[in-house]
Amino acid sequence: MALWMALRGYPVHPLAPGTKTPAPNCSDCRTARHAPQDCPCRSRGGWCHGFHAATTDPDTVRRWWGTDPEPGIGVSCGPAGLVVVDVDAHGAPVPDRQRLLPGIPIDDRVDLTGLGSGYDTLALLAAYRSAPNPCEDTSTLRVRTPSGGMHIWYRAALNGPRFRCSSGSSSRVALAWQVDVRATGGYIVAPSTRTTAGVYEPLPGARVPAPLPLWLTAELVRTGHCVETPPAPAEPRTPRAKAVTPRGHRQDGQRVLASLLDEVRSCGASREGTAFSEKLNRAAFTAGGLAAAGHFTEAEARRSLLEVAEQARPHQPRRIALIVETGLRAGSDRPIHPKGRP
Ligand SMILES: [Zn+2]
Ligand SMILES: [Zn+2]
Missing domain, CATH: 3.30.2250 (Prim-pol fold)
Known part of the structure; x- marks a missing residue:
């Protein structure tokens, strides 16, 4: 089974037989203070440092699991x-x-x-x-x-x-x-x-x-x-005209979105602890529902969301794009028809 998984690209590492915890480190590694990636045992085919040692190398896998009792199998989730x-x-x-x-x-x-x-x-x-x-x-x-x-x-x-x-x-x-x-x-x-x-x-x-x-x-x-992924190299941005945030005098749907966008925009005042994802997710979800109900097009909603979010968090374009897309998509299942003014 360990080999089957390794051959399919899942890096595996042995678990101490009978347990769900990684096979123990060698005595050197138990006391030594080094980062797992600097461990000398790995090049010698050792399994020290738990999932950090996980491998897809068939020879190593055959050696690690060819024992009795057989170790259990751990799969290192990140590289897998x-x-x-x-x-x-x-x-x-x-x-x-x-x-x-x-x-x-x-x-x-x-x-x-x-x-x-x-x-x-x-x-x-x-x-x-x-x-x-x-x-x-x-x-x-x-x-x-x-x-x-x-x-x-x-x-x-x-x-x-x-x-x-x-x-x-x-x-x-x-x-x-x-x-x-x-x-x-x-x-x-x-x-x-x-x-x-x-x-x-x-x-x-x-x-x-x-x-x-x-x-x-x-x-x-x-x-x-x-x-968080390291920020992508900054691209020169063409300053756009004013953000699309129509206020009260326009249609109800646009007013609802505008107030949600204001909440996202306010996150720009502080780098963390502002529930930014939460607010952006709510705005995108609602925008999806409003677009589905015909208050504006989805493209318009996406543009406003991205613009406001990227101003508030300039170094997280991937995260922002993901929240916006998933929110819009999820929200589009439920058209929203806001009634009157609050
Ligand atoms: Zn070691
Ligand atoms: Zn080590």
Whole structure:
């Protein structure tokens, strides 16, 4: 299985037999202070530093796994181009409803009786976005974990943003309570791995990862999972005429968008901590709905959104483009007809 994965381009590294943690470092590396990329063991075929040692080299893989007991298999998610949604089901006290889906207020009228795991919060998030539940996504590889959780494997877009790992219990970056994200800077236990707790077993459905759904891409962007890429070399920009932000005297749809754009624009006053992604996502989503209802064209909306967002955050063109596109696309499913003035 390790070789099968390596030959398909997934860099693998051994897990300590019977566990889900990486095989231990050599004694030198346990005490030495060096960065994983400077480790001398790698050139000697060692597996020190966990997922940093992951390889697709068939000879190395044959050597690492030709032992008894066989090590389990870890896959280094970043170089494998994987984003894995890790759904947990361990008993834990349910937090306040406002902490279940970070950034999404859950109305008091929503009945949360029986909610108790990542299965529930992920289903809630999918329902909130009117998207299919990833736990039931048979188009992609899903793996049942020995503790009753589920790993949903997805392929990240080739030229899309890179995503970081997160834990569902983090108060800083999280997708949903009891839902972890495994991506760049992390590893995932491969199917067929056996630990003392049981086997990581593929569930019925596809045996290879499907592309990360657009709506989940948007959710990961919104919840701060983007690994910032270094800014592209600055292009000389032709100053445009005034930003397209029609005010009150125009149609209602344009007025609604203008006030959302103002919120995005206000983020320019400070470099962080302004909920920029959140505000841009909301503006793009609403713009998509207003364009679908004919208040303006989608091209007009895109131009305004990009212009305002790039003024507020001049060095994040890729992230901005992604939020705008996903927001517009998602919003276009729901035409919005604003009524009167507030
Ligand atoms: Zn070592
Ligand atoms: Zn080392």
